[in-house]
Amino acid sequence: MSVVSKTNSRRFAQLLAGLVLYGASMALMIQAHLGLNPWDVFHQGLAESTGLRFGLVVIAASVAVLLLWIPLRQRPGVGTIANVLVIGVAVEATLAVLPAPGALWARAGFLVGGVLLNGVATGMYIGARLGPGPRDGLMTGIVARRPGLSVRLVRTAIEVLVLAVGWLLGGTVGLGTVLYAVAIGPLAQVFLPLFTVPGPAARRRPAPEPEDQSSGR
Template identity: 70%
Template sequence: MAHIGNLRERPVRRLGQLYVGLVLYGVSMALMIRSTLGLDPWDVFHQGVALRTGLSIGTVAIVTGLLVLLLWIPLRQRPGLGTVSNVLVIGVVVDATLLVLPVAGPVVLQVVFLVAGIVLNGLATGLYLGARLGPGPRDGLMTGYVARRPGRSIRRVRTVIEVSVLAVGWVLGGTVGIGTLAYAVTIGPLSHLFIPLFQVVPVATPTRAAGHAV
């Protein structure tokens, strides 16, 4: 299988899929924010920091992503193009989308925004991870930590990290609600559905003829 940053295989599809996924991820974040019904753990943290600092939530997401990338160094993780793009593109898109997307008023519209945001988030995750150009900084932190400590469960590590950032974000004023619970319950099955669906399969290399084997 090709290295995660190797673009020699299906470059147009992989790049297109990566950036469509990252843009949709930013839009999904904005939909959940505007629903006001609750955010996923990392966005609760981003929103809480944004409220305390006066920075936009997209800017906080970018800065947080860069700081998390620094934690990859002792884990000897190598970021791919998708990793760096994840840090920059999602933050810019969420801020741009929030400029044009109104806050959902009626409860029905809040629910529509929430459901659309969660489903779109799962779809976006499948697209950008399926491009095989590198995980996001937060996912890479978890997988890198588990790789360095084989006895640890990635599910347990992820739970500890996300509960921690959720708690800090909630204390800082981030929105925790029914949307937070809905995201926690549904994002796993959605990712399980969409990641295999959009996984870019490496192109098979023709087998050399036996007489020409090196």
């Protein structure tokens, strides 16, 4: 097997592992019942208001966001499509086997473990360099179409909007929401360099800034 083939195999394997772990991290935070990240507050709110399974809502929302790429002239990669399909299935599968803890200390452990695992998963799937998640692509697409806007401003505006809508629909906002907002940037900054796959894709363009890519999906 050539070096290029080995690199590509690693990238695909790392992408899938990262997306599965991302779904598992979401399940840990859901079962902690201490607050979710902004997009998952939105997903949970939609699930509560529609009666649909959480994983199905994640997939449906991903498809809807991906459709918004069309007027922005964004092109999805293999990682983008995998992101749409794998995370929702992974979170639903994990929720099916993961019991909700009763004790506060156990719930706190689930929360901290979920945030840490999310940081690892973020580094893995972004580091595979096979295409951004639908939500990341929406953010970068808006910035590309409106050069006067900063990535940080656009990302903040999007996440505040989905957080507010999700909360109004019944999503859980709490300590976990704050912890995620504070911790995910530094965690991604630690894990992204560790998991970035070297090769032609890495030489053609610089690695993405963790602070701009850490929202996940």
